[in-house]
Amino acid sequence: MLLTRGNVLNHQRRTIFAGVSPFILVPGVFVGLLIGHWIHKCLLMVLFQNKIIYMPSLPPGSRREKLDDYSKTWAGVSWEEHKIKSSDGTKLSVAIARPEDSMIPVRNKDKQVVVLYFQGNGASIPPRTPMLSNILRAAAKDSPHHWTLLALSYRGYWSSSGRAHQRGIEKDAQAFVDWAIRTYGQDPECTELILWGQSIGSGVAAYAASKYQESLKDTNTAPISRLILETPFISIKSMLAAIYPDWWVPYKHLWPFLRSWWDSEKALRTIADAPCPPRILMVIASGDEIVPRAQADQLEQLCKDLSFDVTRKDVLGALHTQASTLEQGKRVISTWMRGEKV
Secondary structure, three states, X not given: OOOOHHHHHHHHHHHHHOOOOHHHHXXXXXXXXXXXXXXXXXXXXXXXXXXXXXXXXXXXXXXXXXXXXXXXXXXXXEEEEEEEEOOOOOEEEEEEEXXXXXXXXXXXXXXXXXXXXXXXXXXXXXXXXXXXXXXXXXXXOOOOOEEEEEEEXXXXXXXXXXXXXXXXXXXXXXXXXHHHHHHHOOOHHHEEEEEEEEOHHHHHHHHHHHHHHHOOOOOOOOOEEEEEEEOOOOOHHHHHHHHOXXXXXXXXXXXXXXXXXXXXXXXXXXXXXXXXXXXXXXXXXXXXXXXXXXXXHHHHHHHHHOOOOEEEEEEOOOOOOOOOOOHHHHHXXXXXXXXXXX
16 A cells, blocks of 8 residues: 555654643643743844844934934024044044033133033934933033033944944943043143933943043043933843843843943942042932832942942932933932032
């Protein structure tokens, strides 16, 4: 008797599952599907982690926005775009802001204050200019100093070239600080540097500050006097564990495969060893739906353990992106930048 190919396959299937109880087979198939789904999600998280962490194109159209699209909201602050290069040649965009009543020659001011801003992981610089303008205008009001705010657009963001990844953004941050020092910090006795980072940008700012403090061998270079950490977290690894505490959820187990870690704890420990560590302001969103409150608590305790002059302010009712947009947050940041008590 001749067996067709279909008969052979059916015979093999009957042989494979012969004698297997449905009470074992059905749960086994279910568990296998569950494990397969778990592995599939892990692979997607590892392969596309940079797409998940860095979102320069959200909301849609972010990379095509222009500074002038928001000019009606600046009210007394002027903005312009400037191009610089990262250490590997990547072209970066920097937005430069100055209060209009602070645009007299620097020599007529007793000091110039330069604020370096590092954005969060989504959108671009232009939609942030209304908030930054409000804070810069409030800080510079009736001030005898010359104020300038510089906002970095990381590679892959806004009109900067390249693609976003940690190693590249590290180079961008260092090149940004170096350019700011060369351009605005030639007289260290009359220059105050403030670094301000929001969300993942707080990790970038802490990293940039640590590298700059490490290189401070020349006493004729302006030091970083203040560091603002807005809605910060300890590290991406710690965030995975905080957001997904259950052992069976795959994401927190993937930290060995991280290509972005933004370890603020490591950076702060390096900064603490500097001869003149900066004062630190932590601006926390009380209703933060992304960063658990425990992250801020641990970071504050770390700063105290490292003997930093640290101030923490919780902005009541603020979500993750609202800490510097609500009135309380704007007042805290602008007042603290002026050197006044908050």
